[in-house]
Amino acid sequence: MTTLSNGAAASEPAPERSRQWPTMVDVARASGASLKTVSRVVNGEPGVRPVTAERVQRAIAELGFQRNDGASMLRRGSSTASIGMVLEDFSGPFYAMLAGAVERVARDRGYLMLTGAAENDPERAARLVAAFTARRVDGLIVAASRADHSDLDDCIPAGTRAVFVDRPSRRGDADSVSSDNEGGTRAAVRHLVDLGHTSLGFLGADEHSWTIRRRLDGYRSAVRADPAIDPQSVERIAMGPHDDDTIAAAWSSWTSGDNPVTALVTANNRATLALVRFLRSHPEIRVGYVGFDDFEAAELIQPAVTVIAQDADEIGRRAAELLFDRIAGTAAAAQHVVIPTRLIQRDSGRR
């Protein structure tokens, strides 16, 4: 291959193959032991004389040998000690915390985590799942609920353990963990009513998201359930990504008639921030609001934003633990864990 004398084979296309890793055979040759003895030393199995083990260890150190875990797992037929995580993106604080919590649990159990972002593209999510299962991950955490990834469920081969975050799966057998989205917006509405608001509106987000739809459901049911609230509030719903213009349009339509809106519930971080920016550039507008999802700045901006906080850390932890229970073989029926939200009262509720 790399013999200098062989000028004819100069058309070598290989990109200078990374330094080939030494194998157990190399270690065996170098130490004068047999392949199997090396394997025993590497795995700390008994039945090797200290002298021999020492010789092998020296060869291992000299060659910089490191066992090829892939080959080992193939031979053993053991699990790959890895899980795959599909998330929407990395940079949202919710997903970032989620990933962190999952990885922490995985690491504690000696597992590695493969991660990929779906970025709102169902096909990309499907490709990720395929790549993960082709590497025989022991399980999947699917946290891609922004777009409608429901087709994804069918891409997950039966028998593959999967836990869905923030959305149940269409497959009956998969566990799921999510925030109490409906309860969250209900609490938000209650809070605004307690502060004296009776005419509300809902500043939504992507209507295809399962999470957002649940939050909307919570808003609607809370509004309908409370006779003190102006029934018009049920229809005062503006979905879709928001910017100054869309908010301005919604606002003017909701305040043009009688009984104008005095308080809003925003469906996610982005909507909350869009509203805050809108209010910055329209200081004449006064409105109470509660945002879904906490954010670092919420207590720093003025007025400090009252939010429905999700416990991303707990969600990730529970999801990972559920997954590892499945991996361990627990055969119980699918669980659907709902993690409570928490209303963090600050100042933006009153107007």
Next chain:
Amino acid sequence: MTTLSNGAAASEPAPERSRQWPTMVDVARASGASLKTVSRVVNGEPGVRPVTAERVQRAIAELGFQRNDGASMLRRGSSTASIGMVLEDFSGPFYAMLAGAVERVARDRGYLMLTGAAENDPERAARLVAAFTARRVDGLIVAASRADHSDLDDCIPAGTRAVFVDRPSRRGDADSVSSDNEGGTRAAVRHLVDLGHTSLGFLGADEHSWTIRRRLDGYRSAVRADPAIDPQSVERIAMGPHDDDTIAAAWSSWTSGDNPVTALVTANNRATLALVRFLRSHPEIRVGYVGFDDFEAAELIQPAVTVIAQDADEIGRRAAELLFDRIAGTAAAAQHVVIPTRLIQRDSGRR
């Protein structure tokens, strides 16, 4: 093993081995073709009659066969098409964006990303690197600079491609990508001087972090270089994680003598936020400041915070591209890419 007749072997301890994946041998049996023919069909190799291919495809679909990429890569001796990323944690916006950018590049090239958090623990970082290389990742992105992870360099086997983020490696041969930390704080000092400040202080962070030390260097050199600045400023440096008390102590010491401090540079997000909170609870204190690292709330809080913004996305992209260049075999000398920072002028500079 699983023969029903053998009652003696009932002490099977295996936790109900996940559904065993079907192998090419199973597909071959089911379709009446040979193992090699199945392999050809799976890999789209020519030389299979359409009728045969059709039969094999049907068997693949029926059994739900999916190729074991691990075995395939072992046999081919090819790369694992995966990279490992060590980051400090997931939830910081900088690391989250970094990871997102790296994963995007990796995914575009058909690579999968393994990720783990070092969480300030050098040993944990070392274990991650070991686990990654044991799985024969094609390269590493090391973005763990908060604590002193410099021992980590020696854990990376020679020949393993690695790109260091936010800190060069002690190994001479590794590429690195980082923000222009020194230039960033220099720009911050210049900005404050332009606004009329002449007596400054530096609110630092973990002094073991390479990044933080570079930012401090930038502060020191900028202060020394400008005769208009009170030389006392060079010593007005408070490292370590900050809270209300540590900031209060620094502040009172820096304003007790003559020529009291009128403006601060903060070394990272956390320090900036600690300062903002401190100023919230001490409305009588007026001080100009510039923070290192942008954050979502910076433009929303009042006064909007002037920051030195890092381009995490670009850093991640460049780091990943550098890594893939190495993987492709580019043998050039190690590169140390410095990504410029950008001063985003808002209102917190003037006091």
Next chain:
DNA sequence: AACGGTCTTGACAACGTTGTCTAGGCGCCT
């Protein structure tokens, strides 16, 4: 009818590792 060529197919070895089994060496007993 015999030959050469192309096309399709399959047998076999090998990737790096580990489980199983057997071969020696040694000490201890009768």
Next chain:
DNA sequence: AGGCGCCTAGACAACGTTGTCAAGACCGTT
């Protein structure tokens, strides 16, 4: 001296896949 058991060590097959090579079927040509 012979037999037994223990300890250490190695030969070999196998995990699931792919590269190599050869065998056979079929075609058209001489």
